[in-house]
Amino acid sequence: MNRSLSSRQLVFLKKLYDLSDETLISSAQTDMAYKFFLDLEPEAKMIDPSLLTKFRKTRITEDILEEMLKETIQQALEKGLIKSGTIIVDSSVRAKSPTQILRDMSKQLRKEIYKNVFELSEKFPEKPSLEAGLEEEIVYTKELLKALEEGIADCRNQKIQELSREMKDLLKDEKIRDIRSKDDQDARFGHKTPTSTF
Numbered sequence: 443m444n445r446s447l448s449s450r451q452l453v454f455l456k457k458l459y460d461l462s463d464e465t466l467i468s469s470a471q472t473d474m475a476y477k478f479f480l481d482l483e484p485e486a487k488m489i490d491p492s493l494l495t496k497f498r499k500t501r502i503t504e505d506i507l508e509e510m511l512k513e514t515i516q517q518a519l520e521k522g523l524i525k526s527g528t529i530i531v532d533s534s535v536r537a538k539s540p541t542q543i544l545r546d547m548s549k550q551l552r553k554e555i556y557k558n559v560f561e562l563s564e565k566f567p568e569k570p571s572l573e574a575g576l577e578e579e580i581v582y583t584k585e586l587l588k589a590l591e592e593g594i595a596d597c598r599n600q601k602i603q604e605l606s607r608e609m610k611d612l613l614k615d616e617k618i619r620d621i622r623s624k625d626d627q628d629a630r631f632g633h634k635t636p637t638s639t640f
Contacts, residue, residue, distance in 0.1 A: 449497045451480050454510055460539040462575045463491040540618045544579045547609050548586055554602045562593040584613060
């Protein structure tokens with residue numbers, strides 16, 4: 443087996459399905475669809491999750507991963523393979539995972555606060571690491587909105603308030619989890635900009 447190729451394919455699956463390293467390796471060990479995609483025999487043993495983390499940190503950048511994902515999605519769209527259950531991509535075929543959507547929105551909110559209501563930036567909670575999964579990103583976004591709630595209401599900045607409302611709406615009843623709902627095969631989420639969804 444080509445370990446380098448398999449590692450890249452594993453990182454692709456991690457990005458596409460927004461999985462932790464441990465969940466990804468566990469799923470790839472038992473899911474025959476994953477084994478087929480990775481070109482592995484059914485009885486093949488998977489690598490340790492720590493090796494995937496090391497590979498991702500030392501051999502592949504976020505930009506390279508985005509390009510791999512973009513090219514793969516483009517080919518899948520051209521061949522009519524993508525029908526549902528996947529994050530919808532914008533006109534540049536840029537995929538967005540639920541984690542990345544929340545991360546981008548909170549980043550945009552912080553940016554607007556730095557520009558317009560700098561004193562509120564002192565209330566920012568500590569950001570999760572780039573390795574954080576959806577659960578941690580949800581917790582952080584809720585903490586961020588709670589810490590800023592009163593200040594946002596008082597600041598009267600329309601852009602900041604609108605972005606805050608959109609983030610609350612995504613977190614309400616945890617709608618963010620329904621983006622890739624297994625029960626709703628047509629669940630789709632469009633994302634044109636960090637603050638523009640459809």
